[in-house]
Amino acid sequence: MALILPPSFADRMRTLLYNEFEAFSNTLLQQKSATAVRLNPNKPIQQGIFETAQPVPWYALGRLLENRPVFAADPLWHCGAYYVQEPSSMFVAEAVKQCCNLEKPATALDMCAAPGGKTTLLAATLHPESLLIANEVIKTRIPALLENVQKWGAANIWVTNNDPEDFKHFGNFFDLVLTDAPCSGEGLFRKNPEAVNEWSEQTVQLCSARQRRILAHAAGLVKPGGILLYSTCTFAPEENEQNVAWISDNADFTPLRLQIQPQWGITETISKTDKGQTVYGYRFYPHKTPGEGFFIACLRKKSVVPSAENNVLPASGKKTLHQPFSPVGKHEVAMLGKWLTNPTEFNFFTKNQTDVFAVPAAHAHLLPAFAARLIVKSAGIEMGTIKGKDFIPAPALALSNTVPPPVPKLQLTPEQATAYLKKENFELPYPPGLMGWALVVYQHLPLGWVKIMPGRWNNYYPLEWRQRK
Structure with missing residues (x-):
């Protein structure tokens, strides 16, 4: 079904883009969404895979694909060798590199983490000894977050299921807080046409108010001198620059300007807060950059003297x-x-x-x-x-990359790996006399467990992860 833009949305975008609106609307209405993957630096894959793919301009491990394959049919995807992600979202890594000291471990919080794309991106970007909390308030989204985090294989991620307000007891604990806030989804109209039917100007206002609530809680968790990253997948100024201006004035943050390469096609916006601070925002428009609509801003908390309540972890509480x-x-x-x-x-x-x-x-x-x-x-x-x-x-x-060499490893062919992921019966060759647990691997990357017993073996791949027929 052809995509039809809501008239009021089109009017708002004309105001934002002026003479670029026609190119913007033609891209949404006539061009397909970009497909990209992000390689896992700790699970290198063989040369030749994604060899013809173009790199994502702002992320060295990102790859732009000409066509969208069936990722669920690829054992490497199940191994956690790569993550399918919007190329515009990968810019979070560049923002972190420019704003944070990656030479030392950090405490980081992804406030709205599911399904895990930005969490695993942070894990690949921050110092490996950092602590990364991946929080998701919606309980039904936790299984997907857990699966993606576990397949990525990083040992320093904790997954929590809490409202942002629940973190208030921790004070200024985090060096970095990423708030990829729920939004009106304007940037996903091409990828998710259902978002068009759900959009209204009232939705924009409701999302803006909800984002400010989340931002207020997130801001209180950032250490003096720490970084708050705010992002959305929408174009509405009420949800983007206006929220950044509001939190800057009300929580003592300074917006930061990033270094942007002209060839990236990213649009920098510059505006003023009510108190006269300069706000820098970075917009990704689909007619200028590969990927869907995206917005990000970076803020540094002013170095105030922390109170006695800050940086103190509670030893007890209601839970x-x-x-x-x-x-x-x-x-x-x-x-x-x-x-x-x-x-x-x-x-x-x-x-x-x-x-x-x-x-x-x-x-x-x-x-x-x-x-x-x-x-x-x-x-x-x-x-x-x-x-x-x-x-x-x-x-x-x-999937953690921490299993020692003494644990037996059995290499699978593509056909065997597919059968394993589907939990189908197949002939599994293993050395005579081998008994007990063994790790099955595909192209030298771990995939899962089998248990070998006299005359048979059992497949321990999770039923809920299995590859559908």
Whole structure:
């Protein structure tokens, strides 16, 4: 069905774009959306894959594809070798590089994280010893966030399921807070025509008010001198520059100007706040840049002297009685250590006395305070479960790039990998005498677990992740 722009939206865009409106509307109405992937730097793939793809101008690991393949049919996608993402959204990494010190670990929060694109982008950009909290308020979006984070394989991501207000107890704790706020979706009209039917000027105003609520909570979490990134996938000034001006004046932030290469095609906007500060915004229009509509602004918190309440993690609170994480015993530590290449770099916790997580030691002391106040769905690497003397490894452990060489690895062909992902029966060759757990890999990248028993083997790929027929 042909895309028809709402008349009031078209009028608003004419005001914004003037003589560029025709090129903008023709792009939306006549050209297909761009398809791009972002490569995982910790899971390199063989040469030749994406070889003919053009690079995303502002992100070295981004690739623009001529056609959109069926990604779910590619075992490499299931391995976490790449993530399918809008090329405009990848600019978040460039903003972080320009605004943050990447030479040292940071504490970072992705406030509105699902489905995980910007979370995994931050994980690939920040110092590897950083702590990254991926929060999502909508419970039904948590499974997709968990799956994408686990497939990406980073050990320093914690996933939480909370309203932004729930973080208020942590004060100025974070060096970086990314708020990719829910918006009216104007930038996605071409990709998601249903957004056109849901759009109205009233929706724009409602989204703007909701974004200000989220921004107010996010702003309070940034350390003095820290960075607040604000982004949307809409064009409305009420949701973009006007919100940046509002938070700048009301929460003591200074908008930052980024260095933009002319060939990128990004539009810089410059405006003033009520208090006279200069606001810099960066707009991605589909007739000028590859990808859909996007907006981002970067702000630095002014270096005020923190109060006694700031930077103090709470030791107790209203959710203390629902504290699901506890350290494992010495016997369990010895058992779990055999499943990691570098076990001394982790502390081990059980969640609800069943699931085991490996948390980087540098952040482990923070977990009790976070779990006391927040709903922590996952922290670090989900290792698996301990049942008596047996350990059942989790899919996240297989995908974490931390499984040591002694664990047997079985290479799969493309046909075998597809059958494995579909949980179909197939002939799995393995050395004589091999028993127990083995890691199946595709093109040397981990895919999942099998358990080999006398005369048979079991496929432990998660049923909810399986490749549909």
